[in-house]
Amino acid sequence: MDGDTSEEVFDDILSNLPGTKFNRSITPEFYGALSEFVVGVEDRRFNGINPRINSDDRDKFLTAWRGFMLGDESKMNLKDSAKSDLSPFVENSDEIPQIAGLPVDEVVERTGNYLADTYTERDRSIVENKYLTRKNAVFQDRLGLKDDDVLRVPKLGEPDEVDEVEAAVRLIGSDAEKAEIIYPLVPGKNGLEWGQINSITEDEAREKVESDSIDELVDRTLGPVEESMEKIAETLEQKTGLKRADMDPRDYIETVYYSELDSVILEEDIVPDAVVEAGNESKNATDINNQASKKISDLTGIVPPHDTDPIDFMDAVAESEGSLRNFNLNAAAREALLDVERGTDEWGLRVYRRGDSEAYSVTTIIDPFPNGYDEWNEEKKSEFPFHKEIDTGGGLFYWKNIYDGAGGKYDSDIITEYAGTRGTLAHEEVFENYVDDPEKVKGNTEKYWKDLEELEASEDDLGPLKDIIDWKGDDEFEVLEYDENPSGFASNGRELAEKEISWVEEKFEDLEQDLGLSKDRVIAAEKEFVHTAQHPVDGDETVSYGGTVDMIYEDEDGENVLLDLKTGSLKPNYVVQSAAYKEAVENSGSFEIDNIDRVVIPSIDPETMMYDDREPVIYSDKPHESPKYNNERFLDASNIDLESSEYRENRWRPENWDEEAFYIFARAAEEMEKAST
Structure with a gap:
């Protein structure tokens, strides 16, 4: 049946099912589920097997078929995404549903045996991805996998020239005929609609890559792809609790994607018990490993790809403990591959964002009062997410209320701006000495320095510098003394901070030996x-x-x-x-x-x-x-x-x-x- 269209495949299946003649007017849920299994599950999980003559292959195939079609009625613990649209119809019926005059479980059993008997005739082992469900296509697209001589490269936003060059290099390094850069209609959200496509042919790719050493460039580009798979797998491992052991990262990612982990509670001896039970049924080491792996999958609902090494899968389960958890693949990819961003919420409180995750900063949680709180009206204050779980003796809130710039007192807002900005810049100046790329430890440096410059004295008045001196409680002459200014004195917050940061940097260097750094x-x-x-x-x-x-x-x-x-x-x-x-x-x-x-x-x-x-x-x-x-x-x-x-x-x-x-x-x-x- 190699080369047949999906329509012809389905017509052939329907016309040859044993026991009764089917047609396309049968229960739509059954027809849709049958179609999805043939064009999706069968391809995805069972390439290269022979269920007609190999009993283990047949058992795996029929188990997956029954679970897909009947859902919970198949007595298997399955994730909803691993079930067909027919399964809720079966699970929620008070009476056994009928398909073409036969009980649905009998139809499923007959159909499954027919599919197993005719598996090689449909040439599953050769046409690896001939039929692909949308769900599986989206899964593969997100990982940039090759399908039908097309290399699909996912991007979270509209691709730019750099993205196109990257896709071109990856295309040259593959055996695909063209690359498609796919990107979502609604970026930045879970459940993205991956609908937009930019295509690049191999000739166009070589035009984009103007390099005398394409092979070296390909190696440099494909390396990060593999690193990305590793990062996504590591993130899923941490989020789900399912250990990866030595599983290939793509196999592990697909395992998490298709498994219902929220319902899994792993018993301590599940792996050795399964191996012992399999050993009682066979004396062949390969058969024992395969059967034990299948038993564990059936018991837990953890579904590895068909060609996963059974020992790697069992090691992963053995290293995992207790309750496992589902985690969204798209969120894992965003969290693993996107940098952490700092920002503020609607209250001005510091938050950190990574992918779809957002959380308050450590310092905000400990002392959650933003600058300017004391200037808010009473209504806004009453709505503020106030908590004082940790009280360190008054904190910033009380200090800012006392030192408000009135009655000869210094202005705490000026102090907060100066000390906070100086501290940020001091960290940058100190830690850039310990990294290869100083830019990695820097933020909006120029803005910080400019903000300090605005804390400026006038000819007749020290202005904000007087507030800083009063806060320090030190001698005015000594604080403002600054050799880098021709006048010999600091004239603004930047110059004062430069002097003090230089001292901090020098003292930190003096501590290196004591720190062992x-x-x-x-x-x-x-x-x-x-x-x-x-x-x-x-x-x-x-x-x-x-x-x-x-x-x-x-x-x-x-x-x-x-x-x-x-x-x-x-x-x-x-x-x-x-x-x-x-x-x-x-x-x-x-x-x-x-x-x-x-x-x-x-x-x-x-x-x-x-x-x-x-x-x-x-x-x-x-x-x-x-x-x-x-x-x-x-x-x-x-x-x-x-x-x-x-x-x-x-x-x-x-x-x-x-x-x-x-x-x-x-x-x-x-x-x-x-x-x-």
Whole structure:
């Protein structure tokens, strides 16, 4: 039947089904399900088998057929997407439905045996993707898989010239005849409509790629594609709880896509039990592995592609534990491949976005008051998602109310702008010394400097600089002294910040030996993340948050160190913040490592140290032989007051401070979620 159209295939099947003569006026649900199975499921899962003469192949084929057609009535645990449109019709009927005068289960059984007997006649093993359902086509298109001599390259937005060159290179590196760049009608949402197409022929591709070494260019371009598959698989592994083991990333992704994981609870001995049972039925190692793999799939509803190595599949199940979870493939791809973005919500609160995930920042969750809150009217204040789960003794809200620029007091808004912007720029200046590409640790740098320039003195009045001096409480002459200005004094916030940031950078470099830090030991710097963590008390609940980890490095003793630089004095909530970062590094899958051995918070504070000749302090969760380390202050919890939690201690326990502090953070995140909804 090679070369026949799908219409001819269906006509042949319908005219030859045993027991009765079918036609296209039979129950539409049955005809549609039969069509979808032949053009979709059969191709997708059973290429290269021979169910007519191989009993194992026939068993697999008929099991899939029964489940697809009858759904739950087939006694299989299946995801809805693995069922046909006929299955709800069967599942929800009070009486057994009739098809052409016969009970539906009998028709399904007869039809399935006929399909198995005539499988090779339809040349399934040769025409691999002759018939393709829309669902399967969308799945393959999203992964950029080849079909019918067409290489489909998915993009999340309308493609530009760079995208077209990339598609051209990938086309040259494949055996396809043309490439189609597909992109959605509604970008940025789940369930995208992949309807727009830009086509590129091989001749057009070679014209676009003007290079003397096309082979090298192809290698450089195709490498990231494979890396993308790995990233998507890693994201799904973390989100679903189904381990990948040694499964090919595409096989693993397809397994997750077609399996109903929400209903899966894995028993500890499911794999060895299945192997033992299969061993009682056969003595051939290959048969045992295949039968055990099938038993596990039938028991769990986890559906691997037909050609998946059974040992790889069983290893994946064996490494998984407890309840598994569904996760949207499109969301996983966006999360794995798109960068984290920072922004604000309608209240001006900091949020982090990655793909379709959005979460408040760690610092916002701990202290959720935006700048300008004190200037809002009472109605707006009453609608604000207020929570005060963690109270560190007044916080910014009370400080801003007291220091409002009236009655000779400095203006806290000016201080917030200056100190916050200076801190951001100090981080950039410090950490660019520890990465190969300084741009990766920089943000909107020029804007930050320009904002500081606007904090400017006039000829007759220091203006905002007077507020900064009053806040510092230091000698005016000493604070403003600046050799880079011809006058010898800083005339605006930028010049003052340049002097202080240079001091911070110098002092951080002086700490390198005590920290055990060097550029070649850095694992990550200024790394953004969005993380969903299990609630530390209620394991069925989750808390989501985002943030930026300053630095992770391996010290001279081989320990992984999480570093959080502060250009201010140590505040009680910094330990809670560190616990949230530590949880994200160890469990989000966004970092190259999954364990932290030590946390360090270098405090290099111009206000309390620079003008008083005091040295920086390294606050840490563990004692250290260096006198610059302070472990006692890190573990001091006496200034943490909790509004709705029963936990209350004056000191974090050294052995599990991170668990205690993350519990408090999770409570705050929980309250934040309640308040914002």
